[in-house]
Structure formats: C-alpha cells, structure tokens
Amino acid sequence: MIVVKPEICDLCGTCVAVCPQDCIDLSETQLLIDRQQCNGCRLCVQVCPFGALKEEAEHVDSV
Amino acid sequence: MLIRSDYDVIVVGGGPAGSMAARYAASRGAHVALFEKDREIGIPVRCAEGVSEPVFRQYVEFDERWVASRIDKFKFHSPDGKTIIWKTPTPGLILNRRLFDHDLAVRATHAGAKIFTKAYVSGLVKMPDGYIVRLKHLDREYQIRTKIVIAADGVESRVARWAGIRTQLKLQDIEPCVQILAGNIDVDQSACEFYFSTKWAPGGYVWIFPKGQATANIGLGINGKYAGQRTPLDYLYEFMSDKFPEAVALTTTAGGVPVARPLKNLVADNLAIVGDAAHQVNPLTGGGISSALASGKLAGEVVAEAIRTGDYSRQGLQYYQEKWDATIGADLRHFYRLKEWVCDLNDTDLNSIAGLLENLPPEDITLTKIFKIALLKKPGLIVDALKVFAGF
Numbered sequence: 090m091i092v093v094k095p096e097i098c099d100l101c102g103t104c105v106a107v108c109p110q111d112c113i114d115l116s117e118t119q120l121l122i123d124r125q126q127c128n129g130c131r132l133c134v135q136v137c138p139f140g141a142l143k144e145e146a147e148h149v150d151s152v
Numbered sequence: 153m154l155i156r157s158d159y160d161v162i163v164v165g166g167g168p169a170g171s172m173a174a175r176y177a178a179s180r181g182a183h184v185a186l187f188e189k190d191r192e193i194g195i196p197v198r199c200a201e202g203v204s205e206p207v208f209r210q211y212v213e214f215d216e217r218w219v220a221s222r223i224d225k226f227k228f229h230s231p232d233g234k235t236i237i238w239k240t241p242t243p244g245l246i247l248n249r250r251l252f253d254h255d256l257a258v259r260a261t262h263a264g265a266k267i268f269t270k271a272y273v274s275g276l277v278k279m280p281d282g283y284i285v286r287l288k289h290l291d292r293e294y295q296i297r298t299k300i301v302i303a304a305d306g307v308e309s310r311v312a313r314w315a316g317i318r319t320q321l322k323l324q325d326i327e328p329c330v331q332i333l334a335g336n337i338d339v340d341q342s343a344c345e346f347y348f349s350t351k352w353a354p355g356g357y358v359w360i361f362p363k364g365q366a367t368a369n370i371g372l373g374i375n376g377k378y379a380g381q382r383t384p385l386d387y388l389y390e391f392m393s394d395k396f397p398e399a400v401a402l403t404t405t406a407g408g409v410p411v412a413r414p415l416k417n418l419v420a421d422n423l424a425i426v427g428d429a430a431h432q433v434n435p436l437t438g439g440g441i442s443s444a445l446a447s448g449k450l451a452g453e454v455v456a457e458a459i460r461t462g463d464y465s466r467q468g469l470q471y472y473q474e475k476w477d478a479t480i481g482a483d484l485r486h487f488y489r490l491k492e493w494v495c496d497l498n499d500t501d502l503n504s505i506a507g508l509l510e511n512l513p514p515e516d517i518t519l520t521k522i523f524k525i526a527l528l529k530k531p532g533l534i535v536d537a538l539k540v541f542a543g544f
Binding site for chain 1: 189190191196198270272306307308309310313319320321322323326328329330376379380383384385386404405406407408410
C-alpha cells in the first residue's frame with residue numbers, strides 16, 4: 090500500500106504526472122491516493138523528489 | 153467577484169500559459185474565467201527562472217522589474233572538474249517569477265478575464281456543446297458550463313486526462329527536481345553554471361542561476377529512469393555540502409519537469425492543452441517559460457476565434473495544433489532526440505567532450521561547436537543540433 094507523508098510532501102505533482110492508473114489527486118492542501126485504483130506499481134514512490142511516498146504493508150494502516 | 157454559472161472559456165491553472173491564454177481569449181471578446189487551486193498566483197515557484205531575453209521578449213511587453221539578474225555566459229563543469237565557458241551571444245535573464253506570474257495574471261484581468269484563487273477544479277462532464285466544470289471554491293461547490301476548457305494545469309495535468317487524452321509521462325520522460333533559493337553564497341552573478349556528473353545528477357544536471365544579493369537558485373533534476381535509490385533532495389544536499397557548505401536555504405521546493413516529445417493531441421472537441429500540461433518544455437534543457445507564453449497566447453487567440461465563429465469542435469481549434477507543430481513543436485522534436493542521447497552519456501563521455509572543448513580559444517566556443525564536437529561519434533544527430541542551434 091502506498092502512503093504519503095504529508096509533512097514531507099511538497100504537493101509538486103510529479104507523482105500525479107507518472108501515475109499510469111491516474112489514481113492520485115492533488116489539491117492545494119493534500120495528496121489523495123485512490124486505493125481502489127492503485128495497482129501498486131510504485132512509479133510514484135520512485136519519482137518523488139522529496140521521498141514523501143512510501144510503500145507500507147497493509148496491516149500498518151490499521152495501527 | 154461572483155462566480156457565474158457559465159463562461160465561454162474556462163482556463164484551469166494560473167501559471168504563465170494559463171494567464172496568457174486567458175488574456176488573449178478575453179481580449180478578443182470571450183467571457184473567460186481562470187481557476188487557480190493555490191491561494192496566490194505565482195507562489196510557490198517551482199522553476200529555475202531562466203530565459204533567453206530576446207526569445208522571452210517576443211511574447212510579452214517586457215518589464216524590467218521582473219529581472220533578478222542578467223547573464224552573459226554559461227559555465228559547464230565536467231565530472232573531472234574541467235570548466236567550459238560559453239559566452240552567450242544574446243543575454244539570458246533570471247526572472248523573479250513571483251512578480252512575473254502575478255503581472256501576467258493582472259494583465260489578463262485588464263483584458264477582461266476573471267481570476268479566482270483557491271479555486272479547485274475536481275472534474276469535467278462532457279456535454280454536447282461543451283463541458284460542465286466541477287469547481288470547489290472555499291467551502292462551496294459549483295457546476296459551471298463552458299464552451300471550451302483550456303488545460304493549463306501543469307505537469308500533473310488531470311484536465312486533459314478527464315477529456316480522454318493520455319498525458320501520463322514515462323519514467324525516462326520526466327525529471328524529478330528539487331531546488332533551493334540559496335543565500336549567503338559567493339557565485340558569479342553574470343553566469344549560469346551547470347554541473348554534469350552521474351555523481352551529482354544522473355541523467356540530468358545541477359544548475360546555479362544567480363538571483364542577486366548573494367543568492368541563487370541551486371537545484372538539480374535526475375532522469376526518472378535513474379530515480380529510486382536516492383531522492384533528488386539527497387543528491388542536492390550532498391552537492392551543497394561539498395560546494396557550498398556555508399549556504400542557507402531560503403526556500404526549498406520540488407517539481408517534475410516533463411522532458412517528453414510534445415503531446416500529439418493538443419486539442420480535442422471543446423478542449424485545448426497548453427504549457428507543461430502539454431509537455432511544451434525543451435526536453436534537452438528543461439526550459440519551458442517561453443514556450444508556455446507562446447502556446448498560451450496562440451491557444452487564447454485560436455479559442456477566441458472559435459467562440460466568435462461558434463465552432464468549438466476539434467476542427468475549430470485545430471489551427472492551434474497546426475501552428476504549434478510547424479513552429480516551436482518542430483524544434484522540440486529535435487531537442488527530444490538530442491536529450492535521449494545526452495541522457496545516456498556517462499562520465500567518461502562527458503570528460504572526453506570537455507577535454508576536446510577545453511583546448512579551444514573561448515571565443516571559438518559556440519553551441520553549434522559544442523554539439524559538433526560532442527556528436528563526433530553520433531553524426532546522425534548533427535542535423536538535429538544544427539536545426540535548433542543554427543540561429544545561435
């Protein structure tokens with residue numbers, strides 16, 4: 090599961106530009122990932138200039 | 153200040169391409185609204201802010217207040233520490249984009265365009281005669297009818313995708329970048345400096361663009377295909393620790409620069425795409441300000457004409473595509489071929505090119521000469537280099 094660290098994210102949109110599933114949305118204040126659409130390709134993690142996107146194991150979400 | 157329920161033209165995004173499109177559509181009689189998601193036009197600046205002065209002046213009524221510094225030379229640094237100096241035949245400018253973007257928006261309002269900030273477009277619905285644009289402005293949601301949408305929403309453009317045009321960039325066609333506005337640094341205020349090395353920026357380069365008062369934009373981009381192990385921010389911190397350990401970062405920003413072939417389809421029924429959203433960036437240099445101005449102006453004029461004649465179809469907007477493809481678009485295709493080659497140069501290649509140039513008298517160093525020497529082993533690309541640099 091891809092998660093964004095909002096304290097690092099600069100809202101620059103580089104991840105949105107490469108997302109083949111078009112599942113990342115960018116507003117003035119936040120980055121939103123549509124997990125239903127995400128296929129876990131990790132391109133967004135790879136290109137993030139600040140390293141704000143990470144892949145985490147599913148169960149971490151419920152902690 | 154009120155948002156109307158319909159406009160002739162809605163521009164999404166208030167960067168240079170969007171403001172120019174809004175201005176030129178409005179000045180020819182169209183009712184235009186521009187929606188910018190951020191709170192202020194011109195901020196944040198995700199740009200190194202460099203332009204060629206004569207090219208830039210072709211598209212805007214120039215204002216000296218925009219100039220942070222004037223450049224008369226480029227300094228290229230090779231991986232093994234050689235420095236090649238190219239005296240530019242025409243001046244370069246480092247802009248103050250905060251002020252420049254702001255002024256472009258003001259000029260659009262003088263032409264009659266209505267601008268709204270904190271105005272977030274969240275979707276499009278296709279109608280037979282145009283689009284319904286879904287907008288969130290502050291705490292209210294709107295559905296606004298428009299005949300034509302202009303997508304000026306940057307590298308992350310979603311507007312074009314909603315209209316069915318794939319704009320997603322492949323890894324090798326994007327440069328993830330970071331930049332700081334560095335203070336307390338002693339750099340040549342009349343030179344743009346570039347460091348090429350797989351150590352500092354694989355598949356890209358480090359730039360130092362002076363901004364006066366002992367400050368400079370210092371940033372780097374790496375090619376997407378080399379991204380992943382270390383972030384561009386890691387690379388930049390390492391570079392700064394090595395070269396400018398005493399510098400301070402007055403701002404820190406990230407950004408993605410499209411280094412792709414220009415989009416095949418710049419128009420569709422009731423839609424035109426401009427600027428970074430249309431990948432209208434020089435893929436070799438990453439520079440996109442002047443092409444954004446050119447495309448915004450052209451698209452604005454064509455859209456206004458379409459409104460006047462009542463033909464908002466793809467056919468009615470086609471002139472924007474044709475004119476672009478025949479002019480700047482054609483150049484960008486040559487630059488793309490050069491970029492593909494430059495991107496794969498290793499440090500040994502870069503050192504040997506610098507070695508050949510190092511022995512030339514400085515007055516003999518022209519961009520054409522640099523590429524002629526660099527392309528000795530790639531003669532097939534010399535035609536591309538000459539086509540785009542013949543004017544230098």
